[in-house]
Amino acid sequence: MRFLLPLLLVLSALVTVLLPGCEPKEDLLTTDSSAKLEFSLDTVKFDTVFVSVGTVSKRLWVYNRNARAVRVAEISLQSRPGATYSLLVNGDAGLTLRDVEIRGQDSLLVLVRATIDPTPTALKPFLVVDDLRFRTNGNEQAVKVLSYGQNAYFHDGEQIKRNTIWKADKPHVIYNSVLVDSAVTLTIEAGARIYSHAGSFLVVRGQLLCNPTYQPTGAIKPDDRNIVRFLGDRREEFYSEVPGQWGGLEFDASSHDNVLRFTQIKNSAFGLLIFNPFNRQPHPSVRVENAEFRNISSLNGGYFLEGAALLGLSGDFRVQNTLITNCEQYAVFGVQGSQLQLDYCTIANYTQNNRLKPSVLLAAAIEINGKQQPPVAPVLLMRNSIVWGNMRDGEELEFVDGDQYPSAISIRNSVLKTKKYEKAGPLNQQQNGNILNPVEGPNYLFKSTPLRFRGKTLDFQLDTLSPASNKALPLPALTTDLLNRPRNPTTPDIGAYERVNP
Structure with missing residues (x-):
């Protein structure tokens, strides 16, 4: 019996060496065209951005709901006129990123940053729309990127x-x-x-x-x-x-x-x-x-x-x-x-x-x-x-x-x-x-x-029964309140606001 445990250890090592390697299922790549991605947002929206000034980064989560891993052949922005965008994925920055793998039942964080190009003729905020595209196993999917530019x-x-x-x-x-x-x-x-x-x-x-x-x-x-x-x-x-x-x-x-x-x-x-x-x-x-x-x-x-x-x-x-x-x-x-x-x-x-x-x-x-x-x-x-x-x-x-x-x-x-x-x-x-x-x-x-x-x-x-109501001393030079409403000429209210009866 004292030789049985060493023998089992040797056999186990031989099995590990001689048998073909087995990868976890979530690391195996699928090339099936039905393996599509899902997204946390259908539109990445930026608040109004001053032209030539970069925004904060917005987050987009990309989900692989499939059991096996997928390789995203390309993540890119269409780069329509009016805005310059940058992407950051897994520490890599650029306008286009290629061959990004997402394990099965896992997710990927994409950071998007925008800089709006000046439009000298526009005085009011103007809309800039782009597409963030994902190409996976021949599938083309897109998320809208929407920004409002403001000249200043x-x-x-x-x-x-x-x-x-x-x-x-x-x-x-x-x-x-x-x-x-x-x-x-x-x-x-x-x-x-x-x-x-x-x-x-x-x-x-x-x-x-x-x-x-x-x-x-x-x-x-x-x-x-x-x-x-x-x-x-x-x-x-x-x-x-x-x-x-x-x-x-x-x-x-x-x-x-x-x-x-x-x-x-x-x-x-x-x-x-x-x-x-x-x-x-x-x-x-x-x-x-x-x-x-x-x-x-x-x-x-x-x-x-x-x-x-x-x-x-x-x-x-x-x-x-x-x-x-x-x-x-x-x-x-x-x-x-x-x-x-x-x-x-x-x-x-x-x-x-x-x-x-x-x-x-x-x-x-x-x-x-x-x-x-x-x-x-x-x-x-x-x-x-x-x-x-x-x-x-x-x-x-x-x-x-x-x-x-x-x-x-x-x-x-x-x-x-x-x-x-x-x-x-x-x-x-x-x-x-x-x-x-x-x-x-x-x-x-x-x-x-x-x-x-x-x-x-x-x-x-x-408030309706505020203790400050009708307790002010009239000041002849100040006949209106903060909102330019007339004050009571004999018994005005204390404070910046004259109370308005409903």
């Missing part, structure tokens, strides 16, 4: 040295930032679209006039085509509400008399930054009317400040009829002598992350490059405005060392979410017509918030 003005590291107008006939795309030189004015026409690449800024040392003359004749909708919109350059639906995709608008110490009207700034690291770190006089200033700031994240790339929709470092903001929402850090940040005036503004600061910063922060001093700067008291005049959000500890106001400059803070007829400043003291805000910490429900403040209606489109217009 491209500004790559541009320095504007003379008075310039950005027209609205085509989008503007910013790469590597744009600088508006001192003593120069950049005017942006009504309806212009400005798309910025990751890390890009519009830096103003002179003057920016954004939508300076547009005046609607009646009420407008949020998607009004005359609103100027600043966005990131990722056009895919996934990125439509993602913060921090590009830098923001920066106004340096020499900037002056800037105006933004009927403007939206979205998905940036900051909205408007006035950067005057050594308190140069006169302060650079920005006037904001009928604007929206949405999905603002935090600063990066060497700045020593955190993100905010309105960030004033020794700079002055005058803001009216404006919505600020979904800022991952601050909504309004004013330090070192900044002067802020907010009239009929709604700050509805809801974020998915655990936000640790209040919506509104004021401070007299700031540290620059490790050195404390001389303190200069900021000034805040807020009227008929809402400061609300989902800050973890429920505090949406912070006046750093505010007891040293209480007379510089004036808040009237506003709805505030604050526990700190409802207490007795020089900064107490339970006066001047203010409403502090109203209970949400059954008299909801807004129509729709992330806490009230999950998954529903956010709507920061006032």
Whole structure:
């Protein structure tokens, strides 16, 4: 018996060597013409693509449902005029790939990337269609590839040295930032679209006039085509509400008399930054009317400040009829002598992350490059405005060392979410017509918030029985709201929106 196990091992080895090799069934090739492929999509669709700019790669899964392997003789694009495509399969790139094997009951990932050729005469998006072809065992199969091209003005590291107008006939795309030189004015026409690449800024040392003359004749909708919109350059639906995709608008110490009207700034690291770190006089200033700031994240790339929709470092903001929402850090940040005036503004600061910063922060001093700067008291005049959000500890106001400059803070007829400043003291805000910490429900403040209606489109217009209704102080110079609807002349509503009765 002791010789039996060695004998069996020898016989097993001889059988393995002498018998013909056997391949797994899924590795055996079939040449049967009925062995067709299946696809995860019938059309590979790209979102609107700026001409001459490559898209992200789109995925197409190719399935071999057959028991045996197939050899795809050719994978190719028809290459119709108007677009340049590239394929990536198993690490191999090209317009045509040959002899690609797919094991039985297995799949293959094909990555498709598109670059649209310029069409100078087309102002609106234009359709480009192609065919992605697969030839297997004599069978020809095809998947449509569909793209929309968009001509644009491209500004790559541009320095504007003379008075310039950005027209609205085509989008503007910013790469590597744009600088508006001192003593120069950049005017942006009504309806212009400005798309910025990751890390890009519009830096103003002179003057920016954004939508300076547009005046609607009646009420407008949020998607009004005359609103100027600043966005990131990722056009895919996934990125439509993602913060921090590009830098923001920066106004340096020499900037002056800037105006933004009927403007939206979205998905940036900051909205408007006035950067005057050594308190140069006169302060650079920005006037904001009928604007929206949405999905603002935090600063990066060497700045020593955190993100905010309105960030004033020794700079002055005058803001009216404006919505600020979904800022991952601050909504309004004013330090070192900044002067802020907010009239009929709604700050509805809801974020998915655990936000640790209040919506509104004021401070007299700031540290620059490790050195404390001389303190200069900021000034805040807020009227008929809402400061609300989902800050973890429920505090949406912070006046750093505010007891040293209480007379510089004036808040009237506003709805505030604050526990700190409802207490007795020089900064107490339970006066001047203010409403502090109203209970949400059954008299909801807004129509729709992330806490009230999950998954529903956010709507920061006032709810039917909102505590902000009819509690504002009439301001004779401001007779319309964010959407250019008339305000009640005697008992207007607090916030950017005047409530419209159904």
